[in-house]
Amino acid sequence: MSDQTPFIRCENVSRVFEKKLDFASKAARALGAKITEERVQAVDDVNLFVMPGEVVGLVGESGCGKSTLGRMICDILPQSSGKIFYKGQDVAFMNDAEKLDYAINVQMIFQDPFASLNPRKRVKNIIGEAPLYHGLTTNGELDGYLTDVMEQCGLDPSYKNRYPHQFSGGQRQRIGIARAMAVKPECLVCDESVAALDVSIQAQILNLFMDIREKHNLTCLFISHDLGVVEHISDRISVMYLGRIVETAPVDELFDSPFHPYTQALLNEVPRLDKRDVDFSPLKGEIPSPLDPPSGCHFHPRCAHAMDICKQVAPERREIAPGRFACCHLDSN
Amino acid sequence: MTTPLLDIQNLKTYFYTRAGVVKAVNGISLTINKGEVIGIVGESGSGKSVTGFSIMGLVDPPGKIAGGSIKFKGRELVGQPESQWRSFRGNEVAMIFQDPMMTLNPVLRIDTQMIEAIRTHEKVSRSEARRRCVEALAMVGIPSPEERIKAYPHQFSGGMRQRVAIATGLLNNPDLIIADEPTTALDVTIQAQILSEMQKLCRKTDMALMWITHDLTVIAGLAHRVAVMYAGTIIEEGPVQEVLDAPLHPYTEGLIGSVPSRNKRGEPLYQIPGMTPSLINLPEGCPFRMRCQRSSDACLEVPPVTVMDDGRKVCCFHPGKQS
Numbered sequence: 001m002s003d004q005t006p007f008i009r010c011e012n013v014s015r016v017f018e019k020k021l022d023f024a025s026k027a028a029r030a031l032g033a034k035i036t037e038e039r040v041q042a043v044d045d046v047n048l049f050v051m052p053g054e055v056v057g058l059v060g061e062s063g064c065g066k067s068t069l070g071r072m073i074c075d076i077l078p079q080s081s082g083k084i085f086y087k088g089q090d091v092a093f094m095n096d097a098e099k100l101d102y103a104i105n106v107q108m109i110f111q112d113p114f115a116s117l118n119p120r121k122r123v124k125n126i127i128g129e130a131p132l133y134h135g136l137t138t139n140g141e142l143d144g145y146l147t148d149v150m151e152q153c154g155l156d157p158s159y160k161n162r163y164p165h166q167f168s169g170g171q172r173q174r175i176g177i178a179r180a181m182a183v184k185p186e187c188l189v190c191d192e193s194v195a196a197l198d199v200s201i202q203a204q205i206l207n208l209f210m211d212i213r214e215k216h217n218l219t220c221l222f223i224s225h226d227l228g229v230v231e232h233i234s235d236r237i238s239v240m241y242l243g244r245i246v247e248t249a250p251v252d253e254l255f256d257s258p259f260h261p262y263t264q265a266l267l268n269e270v271p272r273l274d275k276r277d278v279d280f281s282p283l284k285g286e287i288p289s290p291l292d293p294p295s296g297c298h299f300h301p302r303c304a305h306a307m308d309i310c311k312q313v314a315p316e317r318r319e320i321a322p323g324r325f326a327c328c329h330l331d332s333n
Numbered sequence: 334m335t336t337p338l339l340d341i342q343n344l345k346t347y348f349y350t351r352a353g354v355v356k357a358v359n360g361i362s363l364t365i366n367k368g369e370v371i372g373i374v375g376e377s378g379s380g381k382s383v384t385g386f387s388i389m390g391l392v393d394p395p396g397k398i399a400g401g402s403i404k405f406k407g408r409e410l411v412g413q414p415e416s417q418w419r420s421f422r423g424n425e426v427a428m429i430f431q432d433p434m435m436t437l438n439p440v441l442r443i444d445t446q447m448i449e450a451i452r453t454h455e456k457v458s459r460s461e462a463r464r465r466c467v468e469a470l471a472m473v474g475i476p477s478p479e480e481r482i483k484a485y486p487h488q489f490s491g492g493m494r495q496r497v498a499i500a501t502g503l504l505n506n507p508d509l510i511i512a513d514e515p516t517t518a519l520d521v522t523i524q525a526q527i528l529s530e531m532q533k534l535c536r537k538t539d540m541a542l543m544w545i546t547h548d549l550t551v552i553a554g555l556a557h558r559v560a561v562m563y564a565g566t567i568i569e570e571g572p573v574q575e576v577l578d579a580p581l582h583p584y585t586e587g588l589i590g591s592v593p594s595r596n597k598r599g600e601p602l603y604q605i606p607g608m609t610p611s612l613i614n615l616p617e618g619c620p621f622r623m624r625c626q627r628s629s630d631a632c633l634e635v636p637p638v639t640v641m642d643d644g645r646k647v648c649c650f651h652p653g654k655q656s
Contacts, residue, residue, distance in 0.1 A: 203591030203602040232593035269525035271550035280529035
């Protein structure tokens with residue numbers, strides 16, 4: 001596996017959101033008021049790679065920057081610094097043809113099946129627009145093409161002329177998947193794609209994912225806050241906390257022996273069917289504001305093992321075992 | 334035998350819409366005892382929230398309680414005048430909603446809202462009421478409650494808002510709290526914090542808790558008893574241990590099977606075939622009949638509630654374990 005080129009690789013990728021000062025604040029600052037620009041480091045120096053055909057799960061609490069990272073990988077949002085490589089090639093230095101290939105091959109599926117579909121378009125236009133534009137099919141063959149794609153995603157092809165509001169949540173999510181699959185991508189980035197669904201519908205959509213992934217040998221980045229879901233479908237998992245990836249490990253190892261204190265706490269708190277009548281002993285405190293993150297290791301105010309060094313120095317990413325990375329000052333023993 | 338805290342018999346809540354009568358709650362019976370934690374599980378549209386609203390007398394037109402009885406400490410609630418409801422709601426039973434902003438008024442400070450909740454039901458001085466509010470906030474784990482009580486709802490984070498909503502519910506020491514998906518919108522770590530606070534409260538104060546959720550895994554850790562709802566009826570009820578380990582109803586079995594962590598990693602999840610039926614025209618007989626592998630001709634009639642030898646209740650003609 002190590003001699004293969006990763007499908008997608010992020011190297012020290014960061015993203016900063018800034019709120020520019022308006023005229024009044026600028027004037028006030030010129031007169032000596034202590035006003036600074038609000039700055040959010042949404043993604044901070046992230047290294048991540050996804051091998052061809054691999055499913056990588058990205059977990060974290062809301063506001064930790066996992067969606068921002070997903071958007072940067074899909075080239076919807078530019079990164080502030082760092083490099084993203086697609087099949088070994090730096091995305092920033094691609095020519096137009098290469099860029100198009102990248103845009104088609106990396107598709108995103110969104111969380112909210114109600115907000116992500118244009119309510120004024122028919123299903124056939126929603127799914128058919130992109131492949132038509134990119135010349136994957138012609139006007140004459142479109143109908144057959146749509147039938148194929150829709151059947152593959154478990155939709156009845158006779159619904160082509162319907163509008164999104166005529167479908168239930170689970171079916172809308174299928175339309176979202178069909179839209180992404182219509183251009184025959186090699187990689188899917190799923191941003192909380194099952195979070196808004198009921199358990200039984202969620203099971204259907206997850207099965208559909210696993211099914212099309214296997215059939216088309218898709219590469220997948222699966223972003224979710226639900227550890228149970230991520231555990232079920234991922235090969236490798238990265239855990240994010242306040243803009244940084246704190247641990248990356250193969251799924252079995254992560255769940256059997258989590259290394260980072262945050263991962264341990266997170267796993268400990270996942271409610272499970274076989275955990276009955278438990279005494280909940282939660283992690284104290286909340287995720288700090290990304291406007292003013294704690295110094296050193298971001299997790300130290302909530303960490304039971306925090307040492308002096310944690311408050312001052314941000315831990316480096318290091319390999320604690322082959323294929324396992326963590327950012328923590330604690331020794332592996 | 335003592336009277337149960339809450340005794341619901343054959344409750345029916347219907348919504349009379351233009352498209353037809355929506356039978357959101359279609360004849361459920363349920364009892365809750367003092368200090369008990371009961372979980373109500375079901376998918377969206379199964380009528381679990383409407384059950385909660387019916388107990389609180391919060392069903393608005395076109396909805397109506399069409400039949401049945403709700404007895405609280407032996408007192409009949411259905412059909413009592415609105416003035417009675419007002420003294421009952423928030424005093425003896427409190428409800429916590431999924432979205433804490435539904436409970437909190439965004440333009441009033443927390444203290445104004447909480448003090449009002451106490452003084453509606455009791456004649457106490459403002460300072461005494463404020464002291465109790467601060468106590469309640471401390472009890473749900475809000476740091477420095479004396480200062481935070483002066484804040485507005487938007488100054489709190491989602492998890493903290495939910496704590497304020499819970500604290501407001503606790504103010505009048507209710508005997509029963511109905512929690513309608515209070516942790517669904519929250520992160521796992523915050524959810525664990527809220528669950529831990531609720532659990533501590535129940536153990537300490539002997540308060541009963543009705544926890545409405547679609548998440549079986551939360552129920553597994555928290556509740557003593559669980560009732561599974563499907564299309565407006567309770568199809569199975571019993572102690573959490575037994576229901577989750579050996580479900581009797583095929584729907585319960587399907588629900589448990591579709592939880593990812595229960596399955597082998599990477600393998601297809603169990604799928605309940607089909608979709609939930611429309612509540613306007615329910616299929617005849619057992620509502621689950623169309624999606625059920627065990628269905629037979631007997632299922633064309635509505636299955637009665639069967640009480641098993643060990644006290645578990647199930648609505649099915651073919652209950653039991655299946656491979």
